[in-house]
Amino acid sequence: MxxxxxxxxxxxxxxxxxxxxxxxxxxxxxxxxxxxxxxxxxxxxxxxxxxxxxxxxxxxxxxxxxxxxxxxxxxxxxxxxAAPPPPQLVAELLKRGVPLSAGRSILATVVPHEHAVLAAIRDLGLEWHLVFNKGAVMALPPGxxxxxxxxxxxxxxxxxxxxxxxxxxxxxxxxxxxxxxxxxxxxxxxxxxxxxxxxxxxxxxxxxxxxxxxxxxxxDLAGVRPNPARHPPGPVATTGA
Missing domain, CATH: 3.40.50.1000 (HAD superfamily/HAD-like)
Structure with missing residues (x-):
């Protein structure tokens, strides 16, 4: 297997x-x-x-x-x-009228509120980032x-x-x-x-x-060939003299 x-x-x-x-x-x-x-x-x-x-x-x-x-x-x-959401970010997003769901780490909203979320992250000097899932928008800790x-x-x-x-x-x-x-x-x-x-x-x-x-x-998906777009060829191996 x-x-x-x-x-x-x-x-x-x-x-x-x-x-x-x-x-x-x-x-x-x-x-x-x-x-x-x-x-x-x-x-x-x-x-x-x-x-x-x-x-x-x-x-x-x-x-x-x-x-x-x-x-x-x-x-x-x-x-x-991951770390919990910064309280100041939650407060700022609610202040800006962003519809929000807060998990243990994630802050979730929907398009087009990503602009307001990015602005709040920038204004507060945070290192959080956004991830998209079609119409959903998620703010998460770095990495x-x-x-x-x-x-x-x-x-x-x-x-x-x-x-x-x-x-x-x-x-x-x-x-x-x-x-x-x-x-x-x-x-x-x-x-x-x-x-x-x-x-x-x-x-x-x-x-x-x-x-x-x-x-x-x-x-076991034996006939599947790797997609070159996902598995780019590595450097050509060379041997020393």
Whole structure:
């Protein structure tokens, strides 16, 4: 078995409008039955995710808040891996009328409020950055991405990143897909995500994930060739005289 885990985004990948259909849930169960691990990698906040999705127990780890929080469904252990939002930033955004959801680390809003968020970050002299997920906008501490959340999740599970298949659809998925040994984009993914994926499914959202899982379980995706756009050739090796 070459690939020991599947890491998947939630909204727009597993789920359509927050709903994961029965066929997709059954495919996730097949991954678990094969002995592989499942990791969810999402921008959602923990309480929101658990209220939306009743099957968190299917996953060995949840990477939430776009990489700022880890959750173990088996033990209910929460592990923040980034600093909380600065109170002055929260206050300033509310003062400016930005619709806001605050997690343990993440501050989330929607387009076109990114301009107000950037202005507040600049005016307060903070080092926070913005990440986009189609129409959603997330403000995060410096250096926090889905990849920086997935890496410690895999470490806890004892799985090297090269043994992971990742699948996603949006801008904020680039980082964690790059970390994985093999990356996939569902058919409804943004063109930029498809352009660097090793696999692009013919199915959208859950149907695409099922397609990927079927191939994973059939032959460990043996026929997939690395995408040169994601795996640029390295320098030519030379030997000394």
């Amino acid at each position: 070459k690939y020991l885990a599947l890491a998947t985004d939630f909204d727009g990948t597993l789920a359509h409008d927050g709903v994961v259909d029965d066929a997709t849930l059954a495919a996730l169960r097949r991954v678990r039955a094969s002995g592989r691990k499942l990791v969810l990698v999402s921008g959602r906040e923990l309480e929101d995710f658990l209220a939306t999705f009743a099957h968190a127990h299917l996953f060995d780890r949840l990477v939430l808040e776009n990489g700022a929080l880890l959750y173990d469904p088996a033990s209910n252990r929460v592990r923040p891996i 926090v991405t889905k990849a920086t959340g997935l890496a410690p999740a895999l470490e806890e599970l004892g799985i090297p990143p090269g043994a992971v298949v990742g699948v996603g659809d949006a801008e904020n998925d680039h980082a964690f897909l790059q970390l994985c040994g093999l990356s996939a984009a569902v058919a409804n993914a943004l063109p930029a995500v498809k352009a660097t994926a090793d696999v692009v499914t013919t199915g959208a959202r859950g149907a695409g994930v099922i397609e990927l899982i079927d191939r994973l379980l059939a032959d």
